[in-house]
Amino acid sequence: MPSPDHDEVLATVDTFIAAFVSGPGVVDGAVRLRGVLDPGAVIVRAGDAAPTTYSVDTFVEPRVELLQSGALEDFREWVTGARVDLSGDIAQVWCTYAKEWVADGERQQGNGTKSIQLVRTRDRWRITAVVWEDERPGLRVQEPRPSDPQGQPPGQ
Numbered sequence: 001m002p003s004p005d006h007d008e009v010l011a012t013v014d015t016f017i018a019a020f021v022s023g024p025g026v027v028d029g030a031v032r033l034r035g036v037l038d039p040g041a042v043i044v045r046a047g048d049a050a051p052t053t054y055s056v057d058t059f060v061e062p063r064v065e066l067l068q069s070g071a072l073e074d075f076r077e078w079v080t081g082a083r084v085d086l087s088g089d090i091a092q093v094w095c096t097y098a099k100e101w102v103a104d105g106e107r108q109q110g111n112g113t114k115s116i117q118l119v120r121t122r123d124r125w126r127i128t129a130v131v132w133e134d135e136r137p138g139l140r141v142q143e144p145r146p147s148d149p150q151g152q153p154p155g156q
Helices: 006-017 023-036 056-069
Strands: 037-047 051-052 073-087 089-105 106-120 125-134
Touching: 006 073, 006 089, 006 106, 006 125, 023 037, 023 056, 023 125, 037 056, 051 073, 051 125
Parallel strands: 037 125
Antiparallel strands: 037 051, 073 089, 089 106, 106 125
């Protein structure tokens, strides 16, 4: 049976990923997103010639604008697999995700991998760092190996 910390960490990650929606839920999603991110969190997009690094503000603001712009309709993102590793007040989540949207009248879809680091604060788990990479030609998403129910890495 998963530990309460394991479940809380996954709920925090689900809140982060589910915040990316288009339409009327964008502003509420941004509020939820800021609620799970530590104010000093670092977000990095890998996969280009050089990684792109964001602060909370430089990450959230352009996404709110894009998702409100109408350029992407019915955008949503969700976790497809996850491994949680816990050690005291530190958690690491490797997860895969899928996303879909409509752009220029055509349904699009994609998937990728995220590495998410969290710390336990006095009242909850907060995300301190995220690195993600979308699947692309030459890079296939691999499902994370499962952790045990207590959140320990395999073989520990």
